[in-house]
Amino acid sequence: MTALLIGNVGVIADERRMSDYRAKVLHTLELYGGGFMIRGGAFEALEGAWRPTHLSVMRFPTAAAARRWYHSPEYRAIVPLREGTHMDLILLEGEIEDGGD
Structure with missing residues (x-):
């Protein structure tokens, strides 16, 4: 089953560090099949x-892959860059609807 992570970034504590986080996060997602x-x-x-x-x-191929990314050493290494920044992150797992009947 496909998994989606819905993220919301709120008040940013340090714009420079958050910019560095944003520049690095895609690579960590891709290592675990996400993007x-x-x-x-x-x-x-x-x-x-x-x-x-x-x-x-x-998007990740499975919720397990999303969880592996979230707990991965690669992602955990960049999390301090967003320290003090408000972040909401929700994991949603399910079948992708194709719109057909």
Whole structure:
């Protein structure tokens, strides 16, 4: 089953360090079969109270691969670059719908 990670970056503590994190994170995703589907861009909250500020959607072949990435030494090595920055990260697992009936 495909897994998606939905991430929201909130208040950034150190813009320079966060820029370094952003430059390095894609490589760590790719090592575990992942990548960005959407990185940033316009969005609109249609319902609810959640007011994200910067959204990204990452895709992995499985939830296990996403978890391996999240706990990997490669990713853990760059996490300190975003220290003090608010981050939400949600793992969603399921079948990708093709829209056909």
